[in-house]
Amino acid sequence: MRTRISRFDRRPVWLYIVCGLVLFFLIMPVLIIIPMSFGGSDFLEFPPSSFSLRWYRDFFSNPKWLNAAWNSLRIAVCTMVLACTLGISAALGITSKTMKKGGKVFNVILLLPMILPSIIVAISMYMVYGQWKLIGTYTGMVLAHTCLAIPMVVTLTAASLYGVDSNLYDAARSLGATHFTAVRKIVLPLIRPAILTSMLFAFVTSFDESVVSVFIARRNTATLPKLMFDSLKYEVSPAISAISSLLIFATLAVFCLRFVINAKKEAAHEKVH
């Protein structure tokens, strides 16, 4: 096919140029921050004139930042556990054939927190959580982040569940397994890659969440994004470049982790088919 009508298959050069520029635009900021974080000057300069690790030392010797990193981590882990437990259960319910039309409505409700403008969420939570004495508490942070992470988990898990052959579940049931045994022993192992990915994204959603955290976190529960925002409001400090680079390295690590999960996913698929 391709050789016969190659006239139709020529790709315009300008398309490659435009896309190259757009992709450069996407990745450039990230690439600029990393070299800058190793600069030794008191001011931000690119390219840095001297090499130093002072901003990294600053970060690791500042209890305020370390505390924020620890908070982010703790809140993200709690969010991950809660959002995945609730979200996976919901995805199982939504994808079940018995839900028929109602499933769609619930699906949309569970999807909305991913779409609605963040400032509205932040001020409404700030107002009501304030009345409930949840401002500045870990409970409040975890609950708020869980609301934002559930849509990710549901979307990811549901997509994977639609791909599972329902005959496998039926076979288990016909052999005498209860609904929950069949789900636990047959369905969940089949969607394990999706579950791992959901956990990762629930974690990242919480770890990266900035707007709601800025409103409902206080000094003791401040997360990294909240602290970064507060400090950037007053000055563009080079110290932030070290934290930013560390976060970029963490993102890269998450990426590698996802490659491993994806490879597993493909292996699992081959096993089924």
Add this chain to the structure above:
Amino acid sequence: MIFSQNAGSGRQREGASLPRRRSPWISSFAMILPSLILLMIFYFYPMMKLLPQSIYEDHAFTLQYFQHIFSEPVYIKTLLRTIWLCLATTAINFILGYPVAYLLSIVKSKTAGAIMTIILLSLWTSLLVRTYSWMVILQRTGVVNSFLLALGIVSEPVQIMYTPAAVLIGMVHILLPYMILPIYSVLRSIDKNLSLAAMSLGASRTKAFLRVTLPLSVPGIASGILLVFIQSLGFYVTPMLLGGAQTLVASGLIDRQIFTFLDWSFGSALGVILLLITVLFLGVFDRFFGMDSLQKRLV
């Protein structure tokens, strides 16, 4: 799409679905219930409280806050600036994002995987890190100004930070993946033979694209526009840091009403206006494409 990296692989299998007959409706519902309750109490209830907050004053109905917004030129200007910035962000993202999505759909899967890695890496880099990068790049002594000065294009640093341009650049950069991914998700499911058939019947490449591929990709374009526009409406961190007080947008105005003037009702009224615009957009999208189609574009 936003989650998956399997670029270039075929359409998702659909249809086959889990528990079939024996588990009754109620047990499926029971599995959804915990998430539903949590969201209702900690997400939707607070949001619904905005409306009474904005229209009641000492238990009496009043529209004074809305009147206040629409009678003060400064507030109208801020709202119009917000909408203008959001529309510009959406339009620029479409112009920049469509070619990338299109290229992704026609290159070999290995190249597509590489392009996808760049897009996802950008998407999953912390929002604050990306905003910070732009502050560094655009500031008076930043990368752009050093570059322009070195080339002799300008004789003194240009003020870019705290202008609408800075906010626009930041928002376009952060939201671009949300435009590319839904469009790509639709483009890759379009049968390539359709445009080949058009060309074999005498259509030029451009004509085949305009008459076949582009119309078929409309659902993806609509999803991209919806995601970018709605998210840009509520953008807070990026406009606050890149625009400052000089380029105030709706979210910054809300922030100021609540934190500086402690005027909850006024802030809520602004929130309600943003929410109404959002609901309007979602309603139109649902009418033509269906809300559940959005979810398919995301995975």
